[in-house]
Amino acid sequence: MLLALKDIRKSFQSAGAEVPVLGGVSLTLDTGETLALTGESGSGKSTLLHLIAGLDAPDAGAIVIDGTDITTLPDAARAELRRGSVGLVFQQFNLIPSLSIGANLSFQARLAGREDPGWTEELVARLGLSGLLHRYPEHLSGGQQQRVAIGRTLAARPKLVLADEPTGNLDEATGDAVIALMRDLVTQTGAGFLMVTHSNRLADRMARRVHLSAGRIAE
Numbered sequence: 472m473l474l475a476l477k478d479i480r481k482s483f484q485s486a487g488a489e490v491p492v493l494g495g496v497s498l499t500l501d502t503g504e505t506l507a508l509t510g511e512s513g514s515g516k517s518t519l520l521h522l523i524a525g526l527d528a529p530d531a532g533a534i535v536i537d538g539t540d541i542t543t544l545p546d547a548a549r550a551e552l553r554r555g556s557v558g559l560v561f562q563q564f565n566l567i568p569s570l571s572i573g574a575n576l577s578f579q580a581r582l583a584g585r586e587d588p589g590w591t592e593e594l595v596a597r598l599g600l601s602g603l604l605h606r607y608p609e610h611l612s613g614g615q616q617q618r619v620a621i622g623r624t625l626a627a628r629p630k631l632v633l634a635d636e637p638t639g640n641l642d643e644a645t646g647d648a649v650i651a652l653m654r655d656l657v658t659q660t661g662a663g664f665l666m667v668t669h670s671n672r673l674a675d676r677m678a679r680r681v682h683l684s685a686g687r688i689a690e
């Protein structure tokens with residue numbers, strides 16, 4: 472089992488009151504599996520993804536990634552696990568503006584100590600970025616920037632890839648093509664892939680789908 476969520480609970484304080492968002496979410500994801508997480512706006516999808524990524528902590532429950540319960544880890548160890556095993560792709564591409572595309576692509580893999588020039592070269596070719604390596608992010612289209620963000624994440628060969636509306640800023644045709652490519656590349660690395668999306672069309676491209684409603688999961 473690559474990822475296991477056990478009875479995750481999370482509330483936020485709002486105007487002095489406690490607002491429950493996740494009311495006991497349990498879920499598993501295997502290596503090589505692709506899973507879409509859908510749900511109404513405000514149902515807690517991004518909150519759940521942030522918890523899995525270790526960017527925030529649940530009030531209760533366990534988040535086990537590759538055998539380690541990250542909720543019991545100190546901050547530094549959680550950050551280390553995230554760098555080494557978890558890859559994130561968000562709607563905002565978060566490229567580093569002062570670095571060329573080539574340098575953006577290798578940045579995370581270098582940080583994680585997992586640079587693999589052959590694999591990076593293959594990613595560049597598959598993502599259609601060969602002619603863009605010396606350019607800077609501001610000179611790329613949204614679709615190109617998102618392909619760089621995907622390449623940057625996959626270059627480090629994470630075991631678990633988390634994506635939050637990764638094509639939310641792209642037009643439908645470009646978004647569909649980017650998701651199909653991303654899914655194929657993630658599957659090629661053998662990683663598990665969890666994608667949050669509003670879109671039933673994009674969710675259909677994943678092998679499995681779960682729906683978040685009233686703070687709980689329905690398969």
Ligand SMILES: Nc1ncnc2c1ncn2[C@@H]1O[C@H](COP(=O)(O)OP(=O)(O)OP(=O)(O)O)[C@@H](O)[C@H]1O
Nearest residue numbers: 483484485492510511512513514515516517518519
């Ligand atoms: N840091 C926070 N402080 C207070 N409330 C928060 C915080 N983060 C999220 N919330 C609340 O938690 C609920 C779930 O938000 P979340 O962003 O997880 O939903 P979502 O399903 O991802 O929504 P969308 O599809 O619109 O992005 C919302 O009501 C939101 O206002």
